Amino acid sequence: MLRRRLDATGRATCDILGVLDPNADLPLVHASRHGDTTHTLEMLEALERGEPISPTRFSMSVHNAVLGVHSISRTHHRPLQALGACGDEFDAILHEAKGYLVEGHRAVVAVLSEGPLPSAYQGYTEHPGTACAVGMRLTLDRGRRLMASDPVRGAHPTPLEVMAWLNGDAPFLDGRHRWQLGAE
Template identity: 30%
Template sequence: MQHRIEVSVANWSAWAPGLSTRADWQAWARGEKDFGGADEKPPCAFVKPMLRRRMSRLSRMALEVAEACREEDARPFHVFCSRYGEYARTTEILFGMARGEPMSPAAFSQSVHNTSAGLFTISHQDTAPSTTVAAGEATLEAGFLEAYTALSTGMTKEALVVYHDEPLDALYGKTEPALPAPLAAAFLLRLPRNKEETVLQLECTSAQKAASGEMHPVLQVIRLMTGAAERAQAPTPRLVWEWQRCAAA
Protein backbone atom coordinates (compact mmCIF):
# COMPACT_ATOMS: atom_id res chain seq x y z
CA MET A 1 0.00 0.00 0.00
CA GLN A 2 1.30 3.47 -0.91
CA HIS A 3 0.08 6.98 -0.06
CA ARG A 4 1.36 10.39 -1.15
CA ILE A 5 0.80 14.00 -0.13
CA GLU A 6 2.19 17.15 -1.75
CA VAL A 7 2.71 20.54 -0.07
CA SER A 8 4.32 23.81 -1.05
CA VAL A 9 6.91 25.26 1.34
CA ALA A 10 6.39 29.03 1.38
CA ASN A 11 9.08 29.59 4.02
CA TRP A 12 11.30 27.60 6.34
CA SER A 13 13.73 28.13 9.19
CA ALA A 14 15.93 25.92 11.38
CA TRP A 15 18.02 26.37 14.50
CA ALA A 16 20.66 24.27 16.24
CA PRO A 17 23.72 25.31 18.26
CA GLY A 18 26.06 27.04 15.82
CA LEU A 19 23.53 26.92 12.96
CA SER A 20 20.91 29.65 12.86
CA THR A 21 20.76 31.06 9.32
CA ARG A 22 20.09 29.49 5.93
CA ALA A 23 23.70 30.18 5.00
CA ASP A 24 24.78 28.21 8.07
CA TRP A 25 22.58 25.29 7.09
CA GLN A 26 23.75 25.35 3.49
CA ALA A 27 27.34 25.20 4.74
CA TRP A 28 26.35 22.30 7.03
CA ALA A 29 24.74 20.45 4.11
CA ARG A 30 28.01 20.83 2.15
CA GLY A 31 29.97 19.45 5.11
CA GLU A 32 31.68 22.78 5.75
CA LYS A 33 30.11 23.53 9.13
CA ASP A 34 29.12 21.48 12.18
CA PHE A 35 27.00 21.90 15.29
CA GLY A 36 28.24 24.23 18.01
CA GLY A 37 28.28 23.95 21.80
CA ALA A 38 25.34 22.11 23.31
CA ASP A 39 24.69 24.83 25.91
CA GLU A 40 23.86 27.52 23.32
CA LYS A 41 20.34 29.01 23.33
CA PRO A 42 18.50 31.07 20.71
CA PRO A 43 17.84 34.70 21.71
CA CYS A 44 14.03 34.82 21.19
CA ALA A 45 14.34 38.62 21.29
CA PHE A 46 10.72 39.12 20.20
CA VAL A 47 9.41 37.54 23.43
CA LYS A 48 8.89 39.84 26.43
CA PRO A 49 11.60 39.33 29.09
CA MET A 50 9.14 38.23 31.79
CA LEU A 51 7.87 35.40 29.59
CA ARG A 52 11.29 34.59 28.13
CA ARG A 53 12.79 33.99 31.59
CA ARG A 54 10.33 31.13 32.15
CA MET A 55 11.13 29.40 28.88
CA SER A 56 13.30 26.33 28.54
CA ARG A 57 15.81 26.03 25.72
CA LEU A 58 13.40 23.69 23.93
CA SER A 59 10.65 26.32 23.95
CA ARG A 60 13.11 29.03 22.88
CA MET A 61 14.17 26.88 19.93
CA ALA A 62 10.59 26.28 18.83
CA LEU A 63 9.57 29.92 19.12
CA GLU A 64 12.72 31.16 17.38
CA VAL A 65 12.07 29.16 14.20
CA ALA A 66 8.31 29.71 14.30
CA GLU A 67 8.84 33.47 14.50
CA ALA A 68 11.25 33.36 11.53
CA CYS A 69 8.46 31.86 9.40
CA ARG A 70 5.69 34.06 10.72
CA GLU A 71 4.11 36.56 8.33
CA GLU A 72 2.66 39.80 9.71
CA ASP A 73 -1.11 39.59 10.31
CA ALA A 74 -1.17 35.96 9.12
CA ARG A 75 -2.93 33.37 11.26
CA PRO A 76 -1.88 29.92 10.00
CA PHE A 77 -2.93 26.67 11.61
CA HIS A 78 -0.09 25.79 14.01
CA VAL A 79 1.22 22.23 14.24
CA PHE A 80 3.89 21.87 16.92
CA CYS A 81 5.49 18.43 16.89
CA SER A 82 7.99 16.94 19.32
CA ARG A 83 8.78 13.34 20.09
CA TYR A 84 9.91 13.95 23.66
CA GLY A 85 8.60 17.42 24.49
CA GLU A 86 9.75 19.02 27.76
CA TYR A 87 11.17 15.75 29.04
CA ALA A 88 14.06 17.48 30.87
CA ARG A 89 11.66 19.48 33.02
CA THR A 90 9.48 16.43 33.62
CA THR A 91 12.51 14.41 34.74
CA GLU A 92 13.55 17.20 37.10
CA ILE A 93 10.06 17.26 38.65
CA LEU A 94 10.03 13.48 39.11
CA PHE A 95 13.45 13.45 40.76
CA GLY A 96 12.28 16.25 43.06
CA MET A 97 9.21 14.25 44.04
CA ALA A 98 11.44 11.22 44.73
CA ARG A 99 13.41 13.41 47.11
CA GLY A 100 10.21 14.42 48.87
CA GLU A 101 10.18 17.95 47.48
CA PRO A 102 6.85 19.65 46.67
CA MET A 103 6.00 20.03 42.99
CA SER A 104 6.14 23.59 41.69
CA PRO A 105 2.91 24.52 39.84
CA ALA A 106 4.92 26.85 37.61
CA ALA A 107 7.38 24.08 36.70
CA PHE A 108 4.55 21.65 36.01
CA SER A 109 2.70 24.11 33.77
CA GLN A 110 5.87 24.41 31.64
CA SER A 111 6.45 20.65 31.42
CA VAL A 112 3.45 19.64 29.30
CA HIS A 113 3.81 18.56 25.69
CA ASN A 114 2.09 21.64 24.24
CA THR A 115 4.20 24.14 26.22
CA SER A 116 5.82 25.66 23.11
CA ALA A 117 2.54 25.95 21.23
CA GLY A 118 0.96 27.74 24.17
CA LEU A 119 3.89 30.12 24.64
CA PHE A 120 3.95 31.04 20.95
CA THR A 121 0.25 31.87 20.82
CA ILE A 122 0.49 33.79 24.12
CA SER A 123 3.45 35.83 22.89
CA HIS A 124 1.42 37.02 19.87
CA GLN A 125 -2.07 36.90 21.40
CA ASP A 126 -2.83 34.56 18.51
CA THR A 127 -6.18 32.76 18.63
CA ALA A 128 -5.61 30.67 15.48
CA PRO A 129 -6.18 26.91 15.89
CA SER A 130 -3.18 24.85 16.98
CA THR A 131 -2.34 21.27 17.84
CA THR A 132 0.61 19.33 19.20
CA VAL A 133 1.77 16.02 17.72
CA ALA A 134 3.96 13.23 19.13
CA ALA A 135 4.25 10.10 16.98
CA GLY A 136 7.46 8.31 17.89
CA GLU A 137 9.95 7.90 15.04
CA ALA A 138 7.46 9.46 12.60
CA THR A 139 6.75 12.64 14.58
CA LEU A 140 7.87 15.00 11.80
CA GLU A 141 5.92 13.08 9.16
CA ALA A 142 2.82 13.06 11.37
CA GLY A 143 3.13 16.83 11.73
CA PHE A 144 3.14 17.23 7.95
CA LEU A 145 0.15 14.92 7.62
CA GLU A 146 -1.76 16.96 10.22
CA ALA A 147 -0.98 20.15 8.32
CA TYR A 148 -1.91 18.62 4.96
CA THR A 149 -5.24 17.43 6.33
CA ALA A 150 -6.10 20.96 7.48
CA LEU A 151 -5.05 22.39 4.11
CA SER A 152 -6.81 19.83 1.92
CA THR A 153 -10.10 20.03 3.82
CA GLY A 154 -10.20 23.81 3.53
CA MET A 155 -9.80 24.36 7.27
CA THR A 156 -6.91 26.75 6.56
CA LYS A 157 -4.95 28.20 3.66
CA GLU A 158 -1.61 28.05 5.52
CA ALA A 159 -0.18 25.70 8.12
CA LEU A 160 2.96 26.19 10.18
CA VAL A 161 4.72 22.97 11.18
CA VAL A 162 7.24 23.42 14.01
CA TYR A 163 9.45 20.46 14.92
CA HIS A 164 11.52 20.74 18.11
CA ASP A 165 13.44 18.18 20.16
CA GLU A 166 16.58 17.72 22.22
CA PRO A 167 18.79 14.60 22.40
CA LEU A 168 17.31 12.19 24.92
CA ASP A 169 19.22 11.80 28.19
CA ALA A 170 21.28 8.61 28.54
CA LEU A 171 19.03 7.76 31.49
CA TYR A 172 16.37 6.71 28.97
CA GLY A 173 18.65 4.49 26.90
CA LYS A 174 19.40 4.61 23.18
CA THR A 175 16.69 5.64 20.72
CA GLU A 176 16.57 5.80 16.94
CA PRO A 177 16.70 7.99 15.03
CA ALA A 178 18.98 9.95 17.37
CA LEU A 179 19.44 13.70 17.23
CA PRO A 180 23.07 14.87 17.20
CA ALA A 181 22.18 18.19 18.88
CA PRO A 182 19.19 20.26 20.09
CA LEU A 183 17.24 21.08 16.94
CA ALA A 184 14.15 22.97 15.80
CA ALA A 185 12.77 23.58 12.33
CA ALA A 186 9.67 25.33 11.03
CA PHE A 187 7.92 25.00 7.66
CA LEU A 188 5.15 27.29 6.41
CA LEU A 189 3.02 25.10 4.16
CA ARG A 190 0.37 25.70 1.52
CA LEU A 191 -1.21 23.60 -1.20
CA PRO A 192 0.86 23.81 -4.43
CA ARG A 193 -0.27 26.57 -6.79
CA ASN A 194 2.45 27.25 -9.38
CA LYS A 195 5.66 25.79 -10.78
CA GLU A 196 7.91 28.36 -9.09
CA GLU A 197 7.16 27.01 -5.61
CA THR A 198 9.31 24.62 -3.63
CA VAL A 199 7.22 21.48 -3.27
CA LEU A 200 7.75 18.52 -0.98
CA GLN A 201 6.20 15.14 -1.68
CA LEU A 202 5.81 12.68 1.17
CA GLU A 203 4.98 9.03 0.52
CA CYS A 204 4.68 6.09 2.88
CA THR A 205 4.88 2.39 2.11
CA SER A 206 4.70 -0.63 4.37
CA ALA A 207 8.05 -1.58 5.86
CA GLN A 208 9.23 -5.10 5.09
CA LYS A 209 11.49 -5.18 8.13
CA ALA A 210 12.58 -2.98 11.00
CA ALA A 211 15.14 -0.40 9.95
CA SER A 212 16.66 2.85 11.09
CA GLY A 213 17.84 5.79 9.02
CA GLU A 214 21.39 7.09 9.15
CA MET A 215 20.24 10.69 9.58
CA HIS A 216 17.35 12.11 11.59
CA PRO A 217 14.31 12.87 9.34
CA VAL A 218 14.26 16.60 10.14
CA LEU A 219 17.92 16.89 9.10
CA GLN A 220 17.13 15.07 5.87
CA VAL A 221 14.31 17.50 5.11
CA ILE A 222 16.60 20.46 5.86
CA ARG A 223 19.08 19.03 3.32
CA LEU A 224 16.24 18.93 0.79
CA MET A 225 15.38 22.56 1.50
CA THR A 226 19.00 23.68 1.04
CA GLY A 227 19.12 21.92 -2.32
CA ALA A 228 21.80 19.48 -1.18
CA ALA A 229 19.54 16.51 -1.98
CA GLU A 230 16.41 15.76 -4.00
CA ARG A 231 15.24 12.62 -2.19
CA ALA A 232 15.42 11.25 1.34
CA GLN A 233 14.17 8.15 3.12
CA ALA A 234 13.12 7.79 6.75
CA PRO A 235 12.40 4.15 7.60
CA THR A 236 10.56 3.11 10.76
CA PRO A 237 9.63 -0.40 11.95
CA ARG A 238 6.08 -0.01 10.57
CA LEU A 239 6.40 2.33 7.58
CA VAL A 240 9.02 3.71 5.21
CA TRP A 241 8.65 7.44 4.55
CA GLU A 242 9.98 8.87 1.29
CA TRP A 243 10.62 12.61 0.92
CA GLN A 244 11.16 14.27 -2.46
CA ARG A 245 11.74 17.90 -3.47
CA CYS A 246 10.18 18.70 -6.82
CA ALA A 247 8.46 21.36 -8.92
CA ALA A 248 4.73 21.83 -8.65
CA ALA A 249 2.67 20.00 -11.23
Protein backbone atom coordinates in the same frame (compact mmCIF):
# COMPACT_ATOMS: atom_id res chain seq x y z
CA MET B 1 7.93 37.79 29.58
CA LEU B 2 6.66 34.20 29.32
CA ARG B 3 9.71 33.13 27.30
CA ARG B 4 11.61 32.77 30.58
CA ARG B 5 9.64 29.54 31.11
CA LEU B 6 10.98 27.97 27.90
CA ASP B 7 14.27 26.17 27.41
CA ALA B 8 16.53 27.08 24.47
CA THR B 9 14.71 24.65 22.16
CA GLY B 10 11.32 26.11 23.09
CA ARG B 11 12.63 29.62 22.44
CA ALA B 12 14.04 28.55 19.07
CA THR B 13 10.66 27.01 18.23
CA CYS B 14 8.86 30.26 19.07
CA ASP B 15 11.41 32.28 17.07
CA ILE B 16 10.84 30.08 14.01
CA LEU B 17 7.05 30.29 14.40
CA GLY B 18 7.32 34.08 14.64
CA VAL B 19 9.43 34.32 11.47
CA LEU B 20 7.28 31.96 9.37
CA ASP B 21 3.95 33.31 10.69
CA PRO B 22 4.74 37.00 11.22
CA ASN B 23 1.08 38.08 11.33
CA ALA B 24 0.09 35.28 13.73
CA ASP B 25 -2.77 34.24 11.44
CA LEU B 26 -1.83 30.72 10.30
CA PRO B 27 -2.54 27.35 11.94
CA LEU B 28 0.59 26.13 13.77
CA VAL B 29 1.84 22.58 14.28
CA HIS B 30 4.63 21.79 16.71
CA ALA B 31 6.00 18.28 16.78
CA SER B 32 8.61 16.85 19.12
CA ARG B 33 9.27 13.22 19.76
CA HIS B 34 10.40 13.64 23.35
CA GLY B 35 9.52 17.21 24.36
CA ASP B 36 11.33 18.86 27.26
CA THR B 37 12.75 15.71 28.87
CA THR B 38 15.26 17.63 31.00
CA HIS B 39 12.59 19.35 33.08
CA THR B 40 10.31 16.31 33.13
CA LEU B 41 13.16 14.22 34.54
CA GLU B 42 13.91 16.94 37.13
CA MET B 43 10.30 16.73 38.32
CA LEU B 44 10.41 12.95 38.52
CA GLU B 45 13.62 13.15 40.56
CA ALA B 46 12.04 15.71 42.91
CA LEU B 47 9.05 13.40 43.43
CA GLU B 48 11.41 10.51 44.14
CA ARG B 49 13.12 12.59 46.84
CA GLY B 50 9.71 13.43 48.30
CA GLU B 51 10.10 17.12 47.46
CA PRO B 52 7.28 19.27 46.08
CA ILE B 53 7.58 19.87 42.35
CA SER B 54 7.78 23.31 40.82
CA PRO B 55 4.33 24.65 39.81
CA THR B 56 5.97 26.39 36.85
CA ARG B 57 7.65 23.22 35.65
CA PHE B 58 4.42 21.30 36.11
CA SER B 59 2.48 23.88 34.11
CA MET B 60 5.06 23.57 31.31
CA SER B 61 5.21 19.77 31.30
CA VAL B 62 2.44 19.28 28.74
CA HIS B 63 3.41 18.73 25.13
CA ASN B 64 1.55 21.82 23.90
CA ALA B 65 3.21 24.17 26.42
CA VAL B 66 5.50 25.81 23.85
CA LEU B 67 2.58 26.57 21.53
CA GLY B 68 0.63 27.84 24.52
CA VAL B 69 3.35 30.31 25.47
CA HIS B 70 3.72 31.35 21.84
CA SER B 71 0.00 31.91 21.35
CA ILE B 72 -0.26 34.03 24.51
CA SER B 73 2.81 36.13 23.77
CA ARG B 74 1.86 36.73 20.10
CA THR B 75 -1.93 36.83 20.67
CA HIS B 76 -2.27 34.06 18.11
CA HIS B 77 -5.87 32.80 17.98
CA ARG B 78 -5.69 30.31 15.11
CA PRO B 79 -5.64 26.49 15.45
CA LEU B 80 -2.69 24.96 17.30
CA GLN B 81 -1.59 21.36 17.19
CA ALA B 82 1.10 19.69 19.32
CA LEU B 83 2.27 16.27 18.18
CA GLY B 84 4.39 13.44 19.44
CA ALA B 85 4.42 10.36 17.21
CA CYS B 86 7.15 7.95 18.40
CA GLY B 87 9.51 9.02 15.62
CA ASP B 88 6.88 9.51 12.92
CA GLU B 89 6.54 13.24 13.63
CA PHE B 90 7.56 14.39 10.16
CA ASP B 91 4.85 12.38 8.40
CA ALA B 92 2.35 13.35 11.10
CA ILE B 93 3.10 17.05 10.58
CA LEU B 94 2.38 16.75 6.86
CA HIS B 95 -0.87 14.86 7.41
CA GLU B 96 -2.08 17.46 9.93
CA ALA B 97 -0.99 20.32 7.69
CA LYS B 98 -2.80 18.84 4.70
CA GLY B 99 -5.95 18.57 6.79
CA TYR B 100 -5.84 22.30 7.61
CA LEU B 101 -5.03 23.20 3.99
CA VAL B 102 -7.86 21.10 2.59
CA GLU B 103 -10.19 22.83 5.06
CA GLY B 104 -9.29 26.12 3.39
CA HIS B 105 -6.40 27.61 5.38
CA ARG B 106 -4.01 29.25 2.90
CA ALA B 107 -0.85 28.03 4.68
CA VAL B 108 0.28 26.10 7.77
CA VAL B 109 3.48 26.63 9.75
CA ALA B 110 5.08 23.58 11.33
CA VAL B 111 8.12 23.17 13.57
CA LEU B 112 9.85 19.89 14.39
CA SER B 113 12.11 20.16 17.43
CA GLU B 114 14.06 18.05 19.88
CA GLY B 115 15.45 19.28 23.19
CA PRO B 116 18.68 17.95 24.68
CA LEU B 117 18.45 14.41 26.02
CA PRO B 118 19.48 14.02 29.70
CA SER B 119 22.35 11.56 30.19
CA ALA B 120 20.05 9.23 32.17
CA TYR B 121 18.06 8.55 29.00
CA GLN B 122 20.96 8.16 26.59
CA GLY B 123 21.08 4.78 24.93
CA TYR B 124 17.41 4.11 25.68
CA THR B 125 15.87 6.01 22.80
CA GLU B 126 16.65 7.38 19.37
CA HIS B 127 17.78 11.01 19.54
CA PRO B 128 19.63 13.32 17.13
CA GLY B 129 22.36 13.84 19.74
CA THR B 130 21.83 17.57 20.04
CA ALA B 131 19.01 20.02 20.54
CA CYS B 132 17.64 21.13 17.17
CA ALA B 133 14.59 22.64 15.51
CA VAL B 134 13.45 23.17 11.94
CA GLY B 135 10.39 24.96 10.57
CA MET B 136 8.41 24.85 7.34
CA ARG B 137 5.59 26.88 5.84
CA LEU B 138 3.34 24.59 3.83
CA THR B 139 0.74 25.57 1.25
CA LEU B 140 -1.27 24.07 -1.60
CA ASP B 141 -0.34 27.04 -3.79
CA ARG B 142 2.26 26.84 -6.51
CA GLY B 143 5.87 26.41 -5.42
CA ARG B 144 8.26 23.56 -4.83
CA ARG B 145 6.18 20.42 -4.80
CA LEU B 146 6.45 17.92 -2.00
CA MET B 147 5.99 14.39 -3.26
CA ALA B 148 5.46 11.19 -1.30
CA SER B 149 6.22 7.66 -2.39
CA ASP B 150 6.55 4.45 -0.43
CA PRO B 151 9.92 4.23 1.33
CA VAL B 152 12.28 1.34 0.81
CA ARG B 153 12.57 1.11 4.55
CA GLY B 154 10.72 3.32 7.04
CA ALA B 155 12.83 5.68 9.16
CA HIS B 156 12.45 8.25 11.93
CA PRO B 157 13.72 11.57 10.56
CA THR B 158 15.11 13.99 13.13
CA PRO B 159 15.11 17.78 12.72
CA LEU B 160 18.78 17.55 11.67
CA GLU B 161 17.91 15.15 8.86
CA VAL B 162 15.02 17.35 7.75
CA MET B 163 17.40 20.33 7.64
CA ALA B 164 19.98 18.39 5.59
CA TRP B 165 17.26 17.33 3.14
CA LEU B 166 15.81 20.85 2.82
CA ASN B 167 19.37 22.14 2.22
CA GLY B 168 19.72 19.74 -0.68
CA ASP B 169 22.36 17.62 1.07
CA ALA B 170 20.16 14.54 0.64
CA PRO B 171 18.00 13.72 -2.42
CA PHE B 172 15.07 12.47 -0.34
CA LEU B 173 13.88 12.08 3.25
CA ASP B 174 12.66 8.72 4.49
CA GLY B 175 9.93 8.67 7.11
CA ARG B 176 6.86 6.49 6.82
CA HIS B 177 6.97 7.65 3.22
CA ARG B 178 9.87 8.72 1.04
CA TRP B 179 9.59 12.50 0.69
CA GLN B 180 11.09 14.40 -2.22
CA LEU B 181 11.06 18.03 -3.26
CA GLY B 182 10.21 19.00 -6.84
CA ALA B 183 12.31 21.40 -8.89
CA GLU B 184 12.38 25.08 -7.85
